[in-house]
Amino acid sequence: MLGPVTVNVVLQPAADHPELLAAPTAKALAEHAATLPLPEIQVGAIDPALADTAAFCAEYGVGLDESANCVVVAAKRAGQTTYAACLVLATTRADINGLARRHLGARKISFAPMDEAVELTGMEYGGITPVGLPADWPILIDAAVAAAPRVVVGSGIRGSKLWLPGLALTLLPGAEVLPGLGMVPGAPATQ
Template identity: 50%
Template sequence: MTLASIGSLTWLPAVEHPELLAPGTYAALLTWAALDPSVAERVAVAEIDPELADTAALTAAYDLPPAASANCVVVAGRRSGEERIAAAVVLATTRADVNSAVKRLLDVRKASFLSTDRATEESAMEYGGITPVGLPSAWRVLVDSRVVVADPADGGATDPSGGVVIIGSGLRRSKIALPGSLLAGLPGAEVVEDLAID
């Protein structure tokens, strides 16, 4: 599956379209591309109707494979008075295992979703568009191993080179598409087995 063939959206090279990315996301993308030149060719962005940013609406409106979309949720917990925050990236067909896996990884007694106000303010991203690319450096970025599997629909059996995952752009009016295998190489990302549950 090539970027141009995903659904009915018009995919463009993300590094060439800062107007379709949150400023922090664009800056992080440029930094990442400097470390890995393939990023410039393999990360795409497409404009969408912001009213259709939620996965179910997006999938139906633009004829996207349901298993290709991934969500990024922000989770926080405290230990010894210190707040620990992580962004968990999981396939949209699953949900982050906040009460077990994320809590264990953060090493906190209780983990819960960060409030929408804090998540958007501190990430400098829009609600419904939060993406792992360009988050605050103090936040951990946890990526479920199923997100980086070649083709989420078939467990990677037919395309070991890496299938495409659709994630947020930092804005509600666009989406990023990139190979899941490339997302695993996002600076600071940690690939985690069983981060999500069905």
């Protein structure tokens, strides 16, 4: 079990509170109940206006090194577009144009446009989470996120967040741990 939580959010078992989750997130928790550590996946309601990482962390007492950002990317090669998610700690930025592009075998990669990401995921912008993404999407997870004893990610809506062990994220369909995906800002990209 996760240790005591010292943040200013009331946490509850996520599987018991689908009203605090996007529909795809609630569905994924139900479908993968046998493989995910459900008692350790918790949800807490937050002010939707404070869903963006910096504002959320400042208001609710969560360190940037405990919060992970999930970004949706569109990788293109030979006229085909593949979507993927990249998950890195908020203290880093995803090496989209280097490591992620090469790993996905793309010629070109970019952040998916907001309206596209929202439509394809069934989640709210600013709340997109790896839990409940389309099953055929790769979920690239930085090793630091996977190793975190507890990390905060979106819930699929702006009005709540999920708290879970980083290891739980590696159990999601399509999840791959990709060391070096999270780059410290200002550091050179991987070659």
